[in-house]
Amino acid sequence: xxxxxxxxxxxxxxxxxxxxxxxxxxxxxxxxxxxxxxxxxxxxxxxxxxxxxxxxxxxxxxxxxxxxxxxxxxxxxxxxxxxxxxxxxxxxxxxxxxxxxxxxxxxxxxxxxxxxxxxxxxxxxxxxxxxxxxxxxxxxxxxxxxxxxxxxxxxxxxxxxxxxxxxxxxxxxxxxxxxxxxxxxxxxxxxxxxxxxxxxxxxxxxxxxxxxxxxxxxxxxxxxxxxxxxxxxxxxxxxxxxxxxxxxxxxxxxxxxxxxxxxxxxxxxxxxxxxxxxxxxxxxxxxxxxxxxxxxxxxxxxxxxxxxxxxxxxxxxxxxxxxxxxxxxxxxxxxxxxxxxxxxxxxxxxxxxxxxxxxxxxxxxxxxxxxxxxxxxxxxxxxxxxxxxxxxxxxxxxxxxxxxxxxxxxxxxxxxxxxxxxxxxxxxxxxxxxxxxxxxxxxxxxxxxxxxxxxxxxxxxxxxxxxxxxxxxxxxxxxxxxxxxxxxxxxxxxxxxxxxxxxxxxxxxxxxxx
Amino acid sequence: xxxxxxxxxxxxxxxxxxxxxxxxxxxxxxxxxxxxxxxxxxxxxxxxxxxxxxxxxxxxxxxxxxxxxxxxxxxxxxxxxxxxxxxxxxxxxxxxxxxxxxxxxxxxxxxxxxxxxxxxxxxxxxxxxxxxxxxxxxxxxxxxxxxxxxxxxxxxxxxxxxxxxxxxxxxxxxxxxxxxxxxxxxxxxxxxxxxxxxxxxxxxxxxxxxx
Numbered sequence: 143x144x145x146x147x148x149x150x151x152x153x154x155x156x157x158x159x160x161x162x163x164x165x166x167x168x169x170x171x172x173x174x175x176x177x178x179x180x181x182x183x184x185x186x187x188x189x190x191x192x193x194x195x196x197x198x199x200x201x202x203x204x205x206x207x208x209x210x211x212x213x214x215x216x217x218x219x220x221x222x223x224x225x226x227x228x229x230x231x232x233x234x235x236x237x238x239x240x241x242x243x244x245x246x247x248x249x250x251x252x253x254x255x256x257x258x259x260x261x262x263x264x265x266x267x268x269x270x271x272x273x274x275x276x277x278x279x280x281x282x283x284x285x286x287x288x289x290x291x292x293x294x295x296x297x298x299x300x301x302x303x304x305x306x307x308x309x310x311x312x313x314x315x316x317x318x319x320x321x322x323x324x325x326x327x328x329x330x331x332x333x334x335x336x337x338x339x340x341x342x343x344x345x346x347x348x349x350x351x352x353x354x355x356x357x358x359x360x361x362x363x364x365x366x367x368x369x370x371x372x373x374x375x376x377x378x379x380x381x382x383x384x385x386x387x388x389x390x391x392x393x394x395x396x397x398x399x400x401x402x403x404x405x406x407x408x409x410x411x412x413x414x415x416x417x418x419x420x421x422x423x424x425x426x427x428x429x430x431x432x433x434x435x436x437x438x439x440x441x442x443x444x445x446x447x448x449x450x451x452x453x454x455x456x457x458x459x460x461x462x463x464x465x466x467x468x469x470x471x472x473x474x475x476x477x478x479x480x481x482x483x484x485x486x487x488x489x490x491x492x493x494x495x496x497x498x499x500x501x502x503x504x505x506x507x508x509x510x511x512x513x514x515x516x517x518x519x520x521x522x523x524x525x526x527x528x529x530x531x532x533x534x535x536x537x538x539x540x541x542x543x544x545x546x547x548x549x550x551x552x553x554x555x556x557x558x559x560x561x562x563x564x565x566x567x568x569x570x571x572x573x574x575x576x577x578x579x580x581x582x583x584x585x586x587x588x589x590x591x592x593x594x595x596x597x598x599x600x601x602x603x604x605x606x607x608x609x610x611x612x613x614x615x616x617x618x619x620x621x622x623x624x625x626x627x628x629x630x631x632x633x634x635x636x637x638x639x640x641x642x643x644x645x646x647x648x649x650x651x652x653x654x655x656x
Numbered sequence: 657x658x659x660x661x662x663x664x665x666x667x668x669x670x671x672x673x674x675x676x677x678x679x680x681x682x683x684x685x686x687x688x689x690x691x692x693x694x695x696x697x698x699x700x701x702x703x704x705x706x707x708x709x710x711x712x713x714x715x716x717x718x719x720x721x722x723x724x725x726x727x728x729x730x731x732x733x734x735x736x737x738x739x740x741x742x743x744x745x746x747x748x749x750x751x752x753x754x755x756x757x758x759x760x761x762x763x764x765x766x767x768x769x770x771x772x773x774x775x776x777x778x779x780x781x782x783x784x785x786x787x788x789x790x791x792x793x794x795x796x797x798x799x800x801x802x803x804x805x806x807x808x809x810x811x812x813x814x815x816x817x818x819x820x821x822x823x824x825x826x827x828x829x830x831x832x833x834x835x836x837x838x839x840x841x842x843x844x845x846x847x848x849x850x851x852x853x854x855x856x857x858x859x860x861x862x863x864x865x866x867x
Contacts, residue, residue: 398753402787406758408765415765425754485753495715498738499759499805500766590663 148295162533192277198464199281211338212331214278218345220436221326225302227429228311229363234263235360238373242365252361264303264353271349272297290339297346304352310363310371314370317429412502416510419585420486424514428483435522437479442526442562445472448623449558462626466618469565473617474610476523476569483515484573491577494653504654506575512574519570523562557631561624564635568616571642574608666690666814667730667844672706672711672721682707684720688864690814694717694835694845703866705848706745709815712846713743725813728842729827742811744819750790756801757786760808770807776808779837780830796822807834813844820851832857 203210214409237246247256259613275295279288298529309316330341408424409415448468461565490511494504502510584604590597604611616638657758667689674682684706695703710716712723714730714737722732732739750759760773770776777783780800785793793801799822806814816835817856823854828851839845848865849855855862 396688397791398789401684402755402789406761408761410765412766419751419754419758419762422758423751426753486751487749489749495746498732499748499763499809501735501739501809503733503738505734 147190159453164289165279167278168296187536188198188231191391192273194467196281199278201464203282204480211283215333215338215341217331219323219330221459222298222305223320223323223327223431225305226309226316226323226380227310227433229316230313230429232375233306233310234303234305234356235258235310235368236263236375237368237372237383239376242369244367253357257357257574260307260356261353264300264356265644267299267303268296268349268353269299271302271656272296274299294339294342294346296504297349298342300349300353301345304356307352307356307359310367311359312364320429382551398423398426398624400428408648412500412506413510415511416486416507417513420483420511420514423485424483427482427485434482435518437475438518438522438566439526439529441472441475441479442523443530443568444468444475444526445523445562445565445621446527446530446558448472448621449561462622464482465625466622469561469621469624470618473565473569473613473615476519476566476617477572477610477613480515480519480569480573483518484511487511487515487574488577494578496651505650508574508650511571515573516567516570519566520563523566524559527558527562557624559567560635561620564631564639565617565620566637568620568638568642569613571639571646572613574646575642575649578646580649580651580653582606667723667846669708669712669713669723670721672708672718672723673718673768674707674711674716678707679706682711682718682856683866685711685865687845689693689844691812691844692839692842693860694839694847694858696845696855696862697848697865698855698862699865699867702837703864705865706817708865709745709846709848711742711815712813713741713745713815715745741815742806742813743815744806745815745817747798748805750801752759752790755787755789756782756793756804758838759801759805763805763808767809776804779807779834780804781828796827797822799823800827804836807838811843814838814846816845816847816849818848818850819850822855825853828854829857 170438180512217412236259237256246252272295275291275293275298278295279291283291287654294384305319308319330338333341401422404422404426406418410417445468448465450570487508490504490507493499494508500507582602582605586601590601619638620635623634658817669685669687671684671686672682673680673684685704685708687697687708697708699705702854705717705826711718712730712739712850714723714732714734725737725740728736730741732738754762757773757777760771760776764770764776773786777786780803782797782800782804785797785801788797790798790801794852801818803819814835819831826854832854835845835847839858839860845858847854847858
């Protein structure tokens, strides 16, 4: 039997024709609705947020002094490093499972098959980058430089897309690129400010080159990687839409493969044994743990800057509303950063209703698993606060970190420290609540008829995103109070902690009865 | 599996039943399991075998009747009950970042008189899988890992719900040997099963549920 070769171009054309018919079938009134949704979200949510961000940045930028440009450069490098890590989950090279199994595994050119998706992703990244560049330029530069800022922003957007695509190539590439970008960020933070525009332009050129080469790189990504990512993404989308974001987020973490032959001597006492277990778990997912540690420390520094009084070395934000805005982001950031450190807690909560494998009550097991993330949730943000204090003190003095830097760190006390510790503790409590959550209660699906339609979706949304939304809300409240009414900070923080404690108790009881 | 076995535990369900919102999940049923005895719970799907095991484990309170161990009511909230009863009804939650041998080491460290890791692995021929993480196991291997963990901890009573699920004939033989070994050490075993070969090998008595 002879196998007749299939002409690649012919098969590609036939595949496109079939997929085109599928697209035609899918095209209906949904497109109009989606367009309406995008326009309305842009008008109601995106535009006000961009305006607020521009105004806050315009106010804060002069306060950052000469270090502002370096900080921005270092932040860009950190974001690009995060983009490279993001490639482990999803990236510009993507396709649906049927497309991967039926089309990409065929004889057609993968460069041509993947090019439209890849270039579309690069286009979206360029637009988002241009938007970011526009916000940055409008807030910090004279009108003559706005066009340049937008162009550099678009180029950096392309760089970000290229970093994600490179991250899709494999673990080694991700590690190398991530490390290189972090080191570059450190160098950028120390460079004279005059170098930064040139570096920005160079990055933009690299981004454009990356976009041109992207389809070729995309074709080098192993099919298995594309398939794993597509399957995981499908699971995550389904779980997220069905109201189970905790499980959806858990699916995003790549399975652990590090340190399978590490032997351990388990302490005979339960609490040290569980603590050691959690530490091993964190070490076995080094990238996620490092990211969590960096994020927790960074959030502490950001909070310190946001809650520093106007006129003080850290007082970059002028008033309570601006501090509250940053506090909301910091609260949500703390909540997200704690996720990778709470895997043991999650496994313990999963086993609450089932047979106990260990000789501990479910409550004690949960409490033991909460020790490590709770300790890190408080210690790392405090460390970040101290670092910000030292840097702020030295920056304000216009000298190197020395006596004045130590003075800045020592100046981190009272409301700032209280806000950081309180918010960190609250974020950890919200994490405990999240692992105890369980499935969506059926009663939340009951229709809520109103003249505006059925509002039961709001119930589901509130249930689905209660963790990050509560974290953002308490973050805004705590940061706002730290700046606007520091005397009320302690009682309010204690009340919130107590309320969350009661909420945990109620969810724990429900989980045990499940 | 080890057991203090002093005097032998006797698990007794006296006319237990479970009715929820008018639906009868388990009609009135009585069963006694003596130390060193294996009772096979038989019946078609939906007969109430799993429900009976949940009642025996103290995880669900019966609507009628009672379950007693050594004369005291069984309640999983009591540490004594948790110490006495090892169950494989729902699979235990595994840590995604611990290998199989890590899990067994944790069990061995925290339970007095638990089996050493090597013994627990050997019981179900899991030596080759000792360094695998849970997500790297097939469904049958996962079932073996669950069995290894449950058999590794000390207990006076062992409650198993269809432990033969997804096991090939050779692994079923290992399971039968493990149950017989537990029985010989004085452990009371209740095992719901749809596998006649397993029941034939391990059961001292058969109880039909739902009739």
